[in-house]
Amino acid sequence: MSEVFLVGLSHHSAPISVREQVALSGEALKGALVSLRAAAGVEEAMVISTCNRVEVYVLADQAEPARRFFLDRAADADGHLYEHHGSHAVRHLFRVAASLDSMVLGEQQILGQVKEAYGLASAAQAAGSFVSRLCNRAFATAKRVRTETDIGRGASSVSQVAVELVAKIFGDLKGRAVLLVGAGKMGALSAKALASLGADKVLVTNRSRERAVALAQQTGGHPRDWSELAELLVEADVVIVSTGAPNHVVTAEGVHATMKARRQRSLCLIDLAVPRNVDPRCADLSNVYAYDMDDLQRVVHATRSARADSALRAEAIVEAEVMAFSAERDARAALPVLVALRRRAEEIAVAEAERTLAQVGGKLDEKGRRSVEAMARAIVNKLLHGPTARLKEAASSGDSALPGAAAELFGIEGEQEQAPARPAAATPAAAHIVALSEKR
Amino acid sequence: MSINILRLAALLYAAGAAAYVLFFARPRHRRAATVGFTLVAIGFAVHAASIGLACREFGGTEFFNLRGGFGMLGWIAAGTFLLLQRILPLPAVGAFVMPLVLMSVIPGVFGLGPETRGAIPSIVRLPSLKVHVATATGGVALFAIAFGVALMYLLQEREVKGKNFGALFSRLPSLDALDRLNQRLVRIGFAVFSVGLVTGALVAKNAWGSFWMWDPQQIAFFVVWLLYGGMVQLRHVGVHGRRYALLTLAGFALVLGSMLALGAVPNLTRHGGSFQ
Numbered sequence: 001m002s003e004v005f006l007v008g009l010s011h012h013s014a015p016i017s018v019r020e021q022v023a024l025s026g027e028a029l030k031g032a033l034v035s036l037r038a039a040a041g042v043e044e045a046m047v048i049s050t051c052n053r054v055e056v057y058v059l060a061d062q063a064e065p066a067r068r069f070f071l072d073r074a075a076d077a078d079g080h081l082y083e084h085h086g087s088h089a090v091r092h093l094f095r096v097a098a099s100l101d102s103m104v105l106g107e108q109q110i111l112g113q114v115k116e117a118y119g120l121a122s123a124a125q126a127a128g129s130f131v132s133r134l135c136n137r138a139f140a141t142a143k144r145v146r147t148e149t150d151i152g153r154g155a156s157s158v159s160q161v162a163v164e165l166v167a168k169i170f171g172d173l174k175g176r177a178v179l180l181v182g183a184g185k186m187g188a189l190s191a192k193a194l195a196s197l198g199a200d201k202v203l204v205t206n207r208s209r210e211r212a213v214a215l216a217q218q219t220g221g222h223p224r225d226w227s228e229l230a231e232l233l234v235e236a237d238v239v240i241v242s243t244g245a246p247n248h249v250v251t252a253e254g255v256h257a258t259m260k261a262r263r264q265r266s267l268c269l270i271d272l273a274v275p276r277n278v279d280p281r282c283a284d285l286s287n288v289y290a291y292d293m294d295d296l297q298r299v300v301h302a303t304r305s306a307r308a309d310s311a312l313r314a315e316a317i318v319e320a321e322v323m324a325f326s327a328e329r330d331a332r333a334a335l336p337v338l339v340a341l342r343r344r345a346e347e348i349a350v351a352e353a354e355r356t357l358a359q360v361g362g363k364l365d366e367k368g369r370r371s372v373e374a375m376a377r378a379i380v381n382k383l384l385h386g387p388t389a390r391l392k393e394a395a396s397s398g399d400s401a402l403p404g405a406a407a408e409l410f411g412i413e414g415e416q417e418q419a420p421a422r423p424a425a426a427t428p429a430a431a432h433i434v435a436l437s438e439k440r
Numbered sequence: 441m442s443i444n445i446l447r448l449a450a451l452l453y454a455a456g457a458a459a460y461v462l463f464f465a466r467p468r469h470r471r472a473a474t475v476g477f478t479l480v481a482i483g484f485a486v487h488a489a490s491i492g493l494a495c496r497e498f499g500g501t502e503f504f505n506l507r508g509g510f511g512m513l514g515w516i517a518a519g520t521f522l523l524l525q526r527i528l529p530l531p532a533v534g535a536f537v538m539p540l541v542l543m544s545v546i547p548g549v550f551g552l553g554p555e556t557r558g559a560i561p562s563i564v565r566l567p568s569l570k571v572h573v574a575t576a577t578g579g580v581a582l583f584a585i586a587f588g589v590a591l592m593y594l595l596q597e598r599e600v601k602g603k604n605f606g607a608l609f610s611r612l613p614s615l616d617a618l619d620r621l622n623q624r625l626v627r628i629g630f631a632v633f634s635v636g637l638v639t640g641a642l643v644a645k646n647a648w649g650s651f652w653m654w655d656p657q658q659i660a661f662f663v664v665w666l667l668y669g670g671m672v673q674l675r676h677v678g679v680h681g682r683r684y685a686l687l688t689l690a691g692f693a694l695v696l697g698s699m700l701a702l703g704a705v706p707n708l709t710r711h712g713g714s715f716q
Contacts, residue, residue, distance in 0.1 A: 147468060153610075164605075165600070165605075167614060168596070168599075168600055168609060168612075168614050168615065169600060169614060169615050169616065170614060170615075170616045171613075171614040171616045171617045263677075263678035264678045264679070264680065264681070265678075265680075266615070266616070266681065283601070286681065286682055286683070287680075287681050287682070289600055289601065291603065295603045298603075299605055302605075
């Protein structure tokens with residue numbers, strides 16, 4: 001019986017030099033999917049390819065085709081691959097979709113990327129009903145994790161915290177200016193992040209004019225002279241300070257004067273320098289919001305520990321979903337046996353009733369004849385009630401031995417093959433189930 | 441009849457307020473805000489029906505006591521809030537304003553209509569009185585919402601300034617949005633209230649024979665008008681944020697205090713509780 005296999009590599013297992021050799025996108029990925037699907041023994045396939053991971057999922061009788069996918073593209077991928085099958089592979093996909101395997105725990109992009117991978121696999125006709133069920137369950141799991149835990153909440157980097165803070169003070173930055181003082185790396189990063197709030201203008205100033213010009217080009221801003229700093233503070237609404245100076249570049253007295261000139265318009269000062277460049281007393285002025293690196297770092301740490309807590313609960317959700325998925329799958333596997341068993345019994349009941357009626361039917365009226373038929377059916381049903389219930393139970397608890405034993409015991413192995421060929425013989429309900437098991 | 445419909449409206453407001461508070465507590469449930477909006481909208485319509493019926497039953501006198509006045513206030517505040525959500529959708533405001541609306545409607549639930557049934561005084565029929573009542577309550581309703589918004593501003597400012605990025609921080613809107621909303625509400629409220637002041641003087645002229653009688657109600661009305669007028673002016677000089685929010689709180693405390701005082705002390709004013 002075919003099984004789901006996963007072979008992949010990710011930022012946990014492989015360096016970028018290997019990942020970039022196997023990463024595919026667009027048409028190339030589609031082509032790879034088609035050839036993967038065409039490999040012997042592969043029924044369905046899906047490939048997730050992002051900058052942090054490449055994973056191949058196949059429904060097949062062995063993992064070899066998925067391994068080949070990697071080894072054909074990068075010979076040195078061998079030592080970096082991980083392999084799972086069955087419920088381990090399912091769990092892995094659920095964890096990936098729920099962003100529990102991501103570099104930044106709880107990031108939101110990965111779910112979209114998995115959806116995209118599924119869409120591509122469907123378009124290339126590599127994904128069938130199994131992959132579709134698997135992916136839908138993965139999406140549902142990710143959604144549960146996102147709504148039932150706090151894993152995606154909070155800012156996970158200093159520049160994200162800065163953006164969140166500014167958003168809570170100004171809403172958006174339309175019509176406002178961001179001033180970047182100094183050429184620190186964190187400052188440039190944060191200025192870029194703030195541009196996402198729609199800042200109209202980014203002003204850059206530095207003690208050295210050349211650095212200011214270079215930084216302005218990098219951040220898409222305008223370079224200004226260092227000597228203008230006082231006027232710039234009046235012009236800007238958000239000021240990010242990260243110079244290498246050992247003293248306060250922005251003093252409380254200076255800001256006090258600035259606020260008068262600004263007519264008390266709110267001012268946000270973000271000090272990313274260590275030692276600090278903004279006098280901490282600035283925070284005491286009204287309508288001035290001043291933060292230093294410690295304040296921002298504290299939020300980042302709080303977010304990270306909150307996410308780690310959430311991850312525990314998220315793992316429990318994933319576990320529950322994996323079990324539910326496996327149980328569902330096993331239940332499906334047990335269905336053909338059940339259907340065949342039922343049909344065999346039904347046939348016997350009908351045949352025996354006919355034989356009896358042929359002998360004594362003449363002495364019975366219509367009601368009597370129906371009673372005989374009903375009796376035959378009732379005996380069969382009563383007899384099969386126990387085995388049916390036990391089979392269903394075994395299936396949903398993941399026990400696949402019992403269905404096999406039942407098939408052997410009742411000698412219905414051969415009929416299973418015939419089942420799809422003659423659905424007309426089955427009762428309507430059974431036909432429905434047969435159709436389902438056919439799709440699998 | 442009208443009182444039962446009012447009770448239904450109060451129930452709907454209560455459910456709407458609960459939905460908004462739930463949304464505030466659990467912002468992930470965006471649907472709670474939508475449900476809240478729908479409930480408040482239905483409550484508003486039901487309340488309108490109750491007011492219409494009450495007008496038939498009591499001929500307009502029911503608004504001239506504390507209960508009726510507050511009920512009308514709640515109705516206008518709910519309507520303003522609904523309108524506001526269409527223009528500037530900040531559903532978090534609902535968690536602060538809807539409980540206020542509910543509180544203003546509750547007194548009416550225990551009894552509607554004038555304390556003494558008598559002939560309807562002729563001045564009730566004056567068109568200027570109708571405008572006066574509508575604009576005065578409208579202005580107060582706007583000030584009430586501004587009060588709620590100012591409260592939100594102060595709470596959010598405490599979070600932002602105190603570097604305490606907790607639950608309130610993520611749930612409350614940005615300081616700038618709250619400040620601008622507060623300013624707009626005060627400005628519009630002041631304009632509406634000004635109309636109330638002028639029409640009030642006209643009514644006084646008609647009923648009492650003089651525009652200005654040094655009646656306590658008139659004095660309170662005028663002081664409130666001055667205060668909010670001052671706030672509108674202060675905005676132009678750059679007063680905003682925390683100070684403005686504090687002024688808004690003080691202003692509404694004055695409005696509420698004078699309404700309660702004038703309504704609670706009998707015969708303090710010739711207008712209000714009784715027209716006889």
